[in-house]
Amino acid sequence: MTAAAMLQMDPSVTPSSxxxxxxxxxISAFEDLYDRYxxxxxxxxxxxxxxxxxxxxxxxxxxxxxxTSAKMFDAVRGSEVAWxxxxxxxxxxxxxxxxRIRSDREDEAGREISVVSGFVDRTSGxxxxxxxxxxxxxxxxxxxxxxxxxxxxxxxxxxxxxQSEIAERLHEPLGTVKTRMQLGMKKLRDRLQAFx
Amino acid sequence: MNHxxxxxxxxxxxxxxxxxxxxxxxxxxxxxxxxxxxxxxxxAEAATLLARGLEPVLPPAEVRERIAGISEPSNIAEAEYRFxxxxxxxAATLFLALWGWREIGIRVARERIxxxxxxxxxxxxxxxxxAAQNEKLASIAGADTRTIALAGQEMSPLASARVFLxxxxxxxxxxxxxxPSNPTDxxxxxxxxxxxxxxxxxxxxxxxxxxxxxxxxxxxxPVMTEIRALAVTLEPRGGAEQPTEKKFYVMGGxx
Numbered sequence: 001m002t003a004a005a006m007l008q009m010d011p012s013v014t015p016s017s018x019x020x021x022x023x024x025x026x027i028s029a030f031e032d033l034y035d036r037y038x039x040x041x042x043x044x045x046x047x048x049x050x051x052x053x054x055x056x057x058x059x060x061x062x063x064x065x066x067x068t069s070a071k072m073f074d075a076v077r078g079s080e081v082a083w084x085x086x087x088x089x090x091x092x093x094x095x096x097x098x099x100r101i102r103s104d105r106e107d108e109a110g111r112e113i114s115v116v117s118g119f120v121d122r123t124s125g126x127x128x129x130x131x132x133x134x135x136x137x138x139x140x141x142x143x144x145x146x147x148x149x150x151x152x153x154x155x156x157x158x159x160x161x162x163q164s165e166i167a168e169r170l171h172e173p174l175g176t177v178k179t180r181m182q183l184g185m186k187k188l189r190d191r192l193q194a195f196x
Numbered sequence: 197m198n199h200x201x202x203x204x205x206x207x208x209x210x211x212x213x214x215x216x217x218x219x220x221x222x223x224x225x226x227x228x229x230x231x232x233x234x235x236x237x238x239x240a241e242a243a244t245l246l247a248r249g250l251e252p253v254l255p256p257a258e259v260r261e262r263i264a265g266i267s268e269p270s271n272i273a274e275a276e277y278r279f280x281x282x283x284x285x286x287a288a289t290l291f292l293a294l295w296g297w298r299e300i301g302i303r304v305a306r307e308r309i310x311x312x313x314x315x316x317x318x319x320x321x322x323x324x325x326x327a328a329q330n331e332k333l334a335s336i337a338g339a340d341t342r343t344i345a346l347a348g349q350e351m352s353p354l355a356s357a358r359v360f361l362x363x364x365x366x367x368x369x370x371x372x373x374x375x376p377s378n379p380t381d382x383x384x385x386x387x388x389x390x391x392x393x394x395x396x397x398x399x400x401x402x403x404x405x406x407x408x409x410x411x412x413x414x415x416x417x418p419v420m421t422e423i424r425a426l427a428v429t430l431e432p433r434g435g436a437e438q439p440t441e442k443k444f445y446v447m448g449g450x451x
Contacts, residue, residue: 040247094314181211188243
């Protein structure tokens with residue numbers, strides 16, 4: 001049985017939430033939180049900012065926010081990883097807009113940094129296996145989206161473009177773009193249950 | 197606005213693509229509507245799948261060290277305990293106070309900058325919305341604007357529509373009249389039938405209320421190619437990639 005399947009059948013396999021302990025000021029929980037999610041958040045920030053230096057600064061800001069605002073996390077509204085991703089994405093897009101670095105994007109940044117030596121992966125083996133299985137499953141869900149829907153969603157999510165900017169970029173009517181994004185999001189929402 | 201319309205906004209808001217006005221109206225509505233609040237939260241969670249599908253990249257070790265330092269005042273307290281000299285304790289306290297004050301100052305400044313950036317972004321969106329409205333008015337009143345009538349079809353013979361086609365701005369604004377209001381699980385969808393493509397192209401979805409009237413604006417109209425006709429079908433809520441119904445509600449040639 002795969003780890004993803006185990007996740008769905010056995011709630012005890014799901015990594016326990018660390019944010020309540022972080023909210024109580026437990027430093028070890030904060031370090032575990034970093035080890036568990038930093039590589040996901042860093043990949044997201046590199047994708048948004050296309051620049052490792054900016055991505056590291058915003059990653060730091062994200063964890064400062066997590067440390068100071070952990071008590072604001074509400075598990076009823078969403079998962080721990082989604083909460084952290086929302087903070088990182090929001091700050092990444094703010095940085096992107098304020099520094100206007102869109103034109104300087106380094107498309108290969110992700111690949112470059114992955115070969116830099118000196119990293120210590122502290123994610124536990126169990127967490128790694130679960131995250132890896134989940135990532136494969138998430139990618140499966142994303143590849144089910146028609147290319148046009150995924151492209152419109154990615155332009156909004158990773159580049160912070162507005163509806164009209166996306167329509168302009170794709171040379172499509174605004175209504176077409178809105179419909180594509182709404183259909184794409186509906187499909188992702190339908191698949192969400194498998195990843196909670 | 198009904199729940200379905202708020203859900204449609206929630207889908208866009210999750211990827212940051214709702215306009216400032218849409219985001220504000222959704223936030224206000226979600227305060228008092230459990231279903232829409234749940235939909236908003238689920239869409240927000242679903243959007244994070246886009247990030248969760250990326251190949252993870254390990255940050256350099258020094259980033260971890262810097263971040264771990266965020267929570268280190270207690271280490272200084274331990275040092276205070278080990279070296280119980282009063283002056284060291286005083287110095288540590290003073291350092292903590294200054295350090296804490298500086299950190300608070302930096303955080304407050306960052307929060308203020310973030311808030312101001314959000315306000316600037318909101319004002320900019322508002323300005324864009326007003327500019328878009330002016331553009332639409334200009335399109336309707338433009339010297340080159342053509343007016344084309346669309347007629348009700350088999351599904352709604354009494355319906356009609358008027359198209360204001362502004363080739364200069366590559367825009368068309370369509371006003372619909374006497375269309376039956378759509379069921380909550382359906383949306384009307386406007387299609388462009390082009391001479392250079394075998395399949396119709398979606399120009400957007402819209403709802404019709406009890407008044408029977410609605411309007412939709414088509415931007416980036418492909419004016420360089422032959423637009424043979426515009427047609428409206430009733431589709432599943434949110435629209436479809438291609439028409440699922442062969443019966444039209446309103447249709448008309450553009451030439």
